[in-house]
Amino acid sequence: MEVLNIDFGYGGRQVFQDFSFTASPGCLTTILGKSGVGKSTLLKLIAGIHQPQAGSISHRGQPVRACTLSCVFQEPRLLPWKTARENIEYVLLNRLEREQRRHLSLQLLHQTGLEQDAHCYPHELSGGMCQRVSLARAFALSPDILLLDEPFQALDVATRNAMHRLFLQLFRQYQPTTVMVTHDPEEALALADEIAVFAYQPVFESFRHTLAPATDSDQLGSAVNTETLRQRLRAEMGDVEESFACRHELFRHRIHHRRTP
Structure with missing residues (x-):
């Protein structure tokens, strides 16, 4: 899915300006960021609840309005x-x-x-x-696109863990292109193929990382990489209001990977 050069604002507040975002087809992309940054607003734009004032949103080369879309809320x-x-x-x-x-x-x-x-x-x-x-x-x-707006936030820890397992079971079966908003870095690490952190405002991606699947032969390396990523996410979440002068200095990293069951 591709969000390309969109503008959107309301009440004199410019939330998105020339903003672009991608979510790989058939993968789960989580969005982290402080409250009010624009995470849920992006989901509403993808869902067609709001309309961008400029730019486009498409999935596999066609407008999202032509796709089957499902939402799960808190x-x-x-x-x-x-x-x-x-x-x-x-x-x-x-x-x-x-x-x-x-x-x-x-x-x-x-x-x-x-x-x-x-x-x-x-x-x-x-x-x-x-x-x-x-x-x-x-x-x-059987949606083409699945949008999740903190669907597990109100659940206790045991129920949330059970819901994570259930969600992954269904996700692997149906493989929709999925965008999930969460405030919880641990949830993002447990579920995501890709993690993006939003800062504001207007919104920009301060960080993106694509997770490589763990292998039995590299459990130690995987654990080290996960801990490094966890620390980075915590740092980003604690400092997402970094000045716009530093925007182009912020880390952005992608690793190609294949989801494994």
Whole structure:
């Protein structure tokens, strides 16, 4: 996915100016940065909720509006008058026949461990269970693009770790081009193929790194590289308001890699 030379602002505030950003097809790119930097605003621009005042956003050579797109938010945002199964089936209306919708929704509920709760309404489910339904609903569309706006932030540590494993399982199955906003460097390290750090304002990328997959033969080297990256991310997160005079001095690094299951 390519965000190319976009401008966007509101209320006299210029959030993006001649801003470009890429997310590799079929990979997960996480965006880190301080609150208010423009991370969620970028997701809204990609989703078409906001329109850039200049520039373009495309995926595999076509406008994003021509792509199938799913979003997962910090809150599950389920329809309270529909059951878990019906919430998933709702996004498939006019896409699949009734029996196909039912089959796919039950399959996803099985994958998310909620097959016994298909008939339950959101108020009858825990927060983590509702977020699993939300995740299943997002993947039900087999999206070209998946946008995640801190979807695991409100969960306790154990539930969040379980959700990470579930998400990666579904991600590997469907392989959408994914952009995830998070404030947590550890979450980015656990999930991402690519990590970008935003600074402001207008927004620019202060840092980008593509993670190479770990191998059994280089566990020590992988651990050292991960710790070095962790320290760098912490430094970037603590100093993302560096002056614009230093913009072109900031580190930017890419390593080609292949995702392994």
